[in-house]
């Protein structure tokens with residue numbers, strides 16, 4: 001099969017906002033307890049944070065981390081997680097039916113996020129709580145000093161304000177599973193009033209309002225429009241959440257369908273952008289609302305195991321999906337889709353980061369191990385920098401159970417002006433055939449290949465529990481001044497970096 005990508009440096013989608021490589025830590029399962037925080041672990045530092053986990057996260061280069069939930073958020077009292085640890089209450093987490101000891105809270109999260117070089121994307125509870133608690137939290141975090149809450153923060157060890165910039169107004173408030181679910185009008189009103197109050201405390205913050213928790217929810221569409229209509233002037237982003245599963249048989253046709261789910265992601269994003277812009281037009285506003293894709297991943301492997309978990313434990317083995325090679329291919333394709341939409345998607349959070357539907361897993365009395373999905377994420381977050389270029393692609397497409405047209409090749413190039421390096425991510429979805437892939441340019445010349453890797457050669461159902469998966473050198477590659485020819489293996493994720501003149 002033949003394919004090509006034409007690169008034109010002047011045909012740009014957008015400067016990439018690095019926050020699209022964000023992630024998410026929820027106080028859920030073993031994300032925190034025995035994940036990032038485990039004082040009795042052999043790698044723990046003086047704060048009880050696992051340094052083996054910190055090292056793995058630093059490789060992923062995650063610039064922003066959403067916290068503390070998720071469903072957990074909608075029943076959480078942030079005050080439980082501050083102050084002396086021996087005075088913090090143990091509570092029922094009625095979202096996930098776990099015990100929450102509150103030994104890890106706001107100050108611990110702030111200290112830990114510095115060690116992984118990320119800024120927080122902090123969420124306020126709009127399920128069981130409201131305007132006052134949210135405004136209080138902004139005051140506690142961001143007000144310099146001289147008030148009850150800002151001085152309480154200082155008493156508890158943080159003299160300087162946290163200066164948290166990005167905040168989420170609740171979580172999945174349309175979801176029937178959520179504690180304190182709301183209808184669109186209820187949420188829109190509460191979110192707007194909360195936004196007003198939070199911005200009164202600190203007008204430098206930016207706010208993310210909840211979109212529908214899924215495109216499959218019956219509220220999708222009306223929910224977005226209602227929220228946008230009421231909150232438009234006081235919010236900066238609208239959120240999207242999407243998880244993909246593999247619900248049918250293990251046939252090659254189903255794999256074709258699974259690997260085409262990036263088409264769904266693209267439609268979802270375009271639909272929400274259209275709604276934001278329709279409301280913008282109706283309001284005759286000059287302001288655009290951008291998107292925060294603050295939960296996305298594959299999530300289905302752990303469903304059966306989760307149903308059997310005994311409730312009211314601390315750090316249960318919840319949502320511990322074990323990812324396989326086909327999941328990694330889909331994650332690569334979803335990342336390319338986020339880049340293709342980087343003109344409007346400014347924040348995105350891979351949900352989640354450690355143990356809970358995560359690229360990084362821990363053994364309680366052992367080391368960290370890396371899931372298959374770690375590899376494409378690591379490459380895109382580290383090298384997909386600078387400007388996303390419009391991909392002009394020629395390739396055949398296939399039809400699958402859910403999608404009329406899925407191109408066999410998914411690809412995009414990014415350009416870093418400073419280093420003059422172009423990075424091309426390319427995935428061959430063809431299960432049987434190699435692909436001859438030509439990369440063409442006409443307004444500049446290629447100088448040298450910086451690195452070329454491929455991720456392939458694994459059974460689609462193989463996972464990485466044995467630690468065998470790794471990126472391999474891509475050697476079947478020819479370069480001249482204006483063209484590069486590469487052979488892409490069947491079912492492969494590839495990255496090629498080229499310096500240009």
Ligand code: AHR
Pocket residue numbers: 026069070071072171172295351352
């Ligand atoms: O990420 C797991 C869960 O998925 C989150 O708690 C919730 O927001 C979503 O439904």
